[in-house]
Amino acid sequence: MSVLARSVGNAFRNKVRTAAVVAVLAVAIGLALAMLVANQAVGAKVQELNASVGTVLTVNPAGGQGFEGGGEPLTAEQAATAAAVPNVTSVVGTSSLRLRNAAEAAAQTAAGTQAGPGGGQGGPAGQNATTLTTSLTAAVDAGTLGGRNQAANGTTGTTTAQPVRSLPITATGIGGEVDTTGKALTITQGTGLGDYTAESANALLGTTLAEKNNLTIGSTFTINDQTFTVAGLFDSGTTFGNNALYLTLPTAQTVAELPGELSSMIVTVDSMENLEAAKTALESALGTDKADVTQGQNLESAVSSLGSVKNISFIAFVAALGTAGLIILLIMVMLVRERRREIGVLKAIGAPNRTIGLQFVLEALVLVAMGSAVGAAVASFASGGIASALISTNTTTTAATTTGRGAAMAGAAGGAGMPGGGAGFPGGAGLPSGNPLGGASQLLTSVTASASPGVIAAGIAAVFGVAIIGALVPALLTARIRPIEVLRGE
Numbered sequence: 001m002s003v004l005a006r007s008v009g010n011a012f013r014n015k016v017r018t019a020a021v022v023a024v025l026a027v028a029i030g031l032a033l034a035m036l037v038a039n040q041a042v043g044a045k046v047q048e049l050n051a052s053v054g055t056v057l058t059v060n061p062a063g064g065q066g067f068e069g070g071g072e073p074l075t076a077e078q079a080a081t082a083a084a085v086p087n088v089t090s091v092v093g094t095s096s097l098r099l100r101n102a103a104e105a106a107a108q109t110a111a112g113t114q115a116g117p118g119g120g121q122g123g124p125a126g127q128n129a130t131t132l133t134t135s136l137t138a139a140v141d142a143g144t145l146g147g148r149n150q151a152a153n154g155t156t157g158t159t160t161a162q163p164v165r166s167l168p169i170t171a172t173g174i175g176g177e178v179d180t181t182g183k184a185l186t187i188t189q190g191t192g193l194g195d196y197t198a199e200s201a202n203a204l205l206g207t208t209l210a211e212k213n214n215l216t217i218g219s220t221f222t223i224n225d226q227t228f229t230v231a232g233l234f235d236s237g238t239t240f241g242n243n244a245l246y247l248t249l250p251t252a253q254t255v256a257e258l259p260g261e262l263s264s265m266i267v268t269v270d271s272m273e274n275l276e277a278a279k280t281a282l283e284s285a286l287g288t289d290k291a292d293v294t295q296g297q298n299l300e301s302a303v304s305s306l307g308s309v310k311n312i313s314f315i316a317f318v319a320a321l322g323t324a325g326l327i328i329l330l331i332m333v334m335l336v337r338e339r340r341r342e343i344g345v346l347k348a349i350g351a352p353n354r355t356i357g358l359q360f361v362l363e364a365l366v367l368v369a370m371g372s373a374v375g376a377a378v379a380s381f382a383s384g385g386i387a388s389a390l391i392s393t394n395t396t397t398t399a400a401t402t403t404g405r406g407a408a409m410a411g412a413a414g415g416a417g418m419p420g421g422g423a424g425f426p427g428g429a430g431l432p433s434g435n436p437l438g439g440a441s442q443l444l445t446s447v448t449a450s451a452s453p454g455v456i457a458a459g460i461a462a463v464f465g466v467a468i469i470g471a472l473v474p475a476l477l478t479a480r481i482r483p484i485e486v487l488r489g490e
Helices: 003-011 015-052 076-083 102-110 143-152 207-212 249-256 272-286 297-338 340-348 353-413 440-444 453-479 483-489
Strands: 056-061 088-101 132-134 169-174 187-190 202-206 220-223 226-234 244-248 264-269 291-295
Touching (some): 003 353, 015 297, 015 453, 076 264, 088 249, 169 249, 202 207, 244 249, 264 272, 297 453
Parallel strands (some): 088 132, 169 244
Antiparallel strands (some): 056 264, 056 291, 088 169, 088 264, 187 226, 202 244
């Protein structure tokens, strides 16, 4: 009988024990594979964040952050100056507008309602003071928070019955196919705007805004009586962010009658290592009295938290792998001790040590192969939940350590609903209540753990390596004993 056939037969000699061993191995191997999948997924997410938004700086007018901000708007000349700073790879200008539904604005005018700063409800700094009207209806109602903000701006509280209000629609003129955090726009239908540095009659709408107005690709709407065509739909991941639209930068400047003015600039640096140096150089080139340069502190917290998850998942993978190896070692020690007589007979008839060792290694690999098959199935279902649990735990920890900073930022911005970082833009630069990580938490929790064949194969290969060692050690130690000693012991 061949060594392979004898090894497979020995693996099923005691079916109850084999089933128990396979079940225990499946749990250990499944946990090891799930942790490896989570580790790979988090590592890929960290690389994605570092490559996309981890090297982004935001430039706002000095003093122009928040609804009550002041200062002077940025200009195209300042954008050219920023582009010339060492290590800066791109500069994307934005122009932020607030749009009011034309019928709603007319009703408010008839009721004698005064618009808030920035064209209703107080627009972000750098916006035009003239109300822009649109045929679109906002996808988000004002609600309690919006009513408070309007009251703070003097738009409610009169004896005249006030019409039901909705939030203004955010329109962002942008000079590249990125959102206002520097990430590539997630276009779900249609296409982009083509040349973002030229005027265009096309626009990108948030999915909820388009749904609210029953618009699809090719539909039209108006801003200040100028007709625009829906070229594409985007999804920012938030309800507020999807109540928005994008135009090309020159188009927004023309509509607002503010040529050359910018609300903010998105500056991309060539690497994270040069981020701090580029920030200092930008402040020097633009002047701290003219521009505020900020970097994603919240994103740094998110990346740091993801790094902790990556380390934890790797340690757990090694621990689970070691546990599987220990299980195999103990099982093989037991099997070798049970078969001392068999080993003695094999030695007596001339079987070399390598043949005896190979027999037990193959038997262990049969058990491991069955355990790996079950463990891979377990990992494919459990890896997502394990990754989510690890991320959720670390998010809570990071949030707890940054709550004080988040509260201070909210106070400085002027209270609930105030945008941070020249915000009010799609993509969520606002500071949601109770969420000190802000928009970065969405990036952090968007990790998807997928049990890819390559990762599973690498994990199983590691398990097999440990299994070979665990089976070979006791087999070779016993095989070195002389046959007469083994048989005498029996």
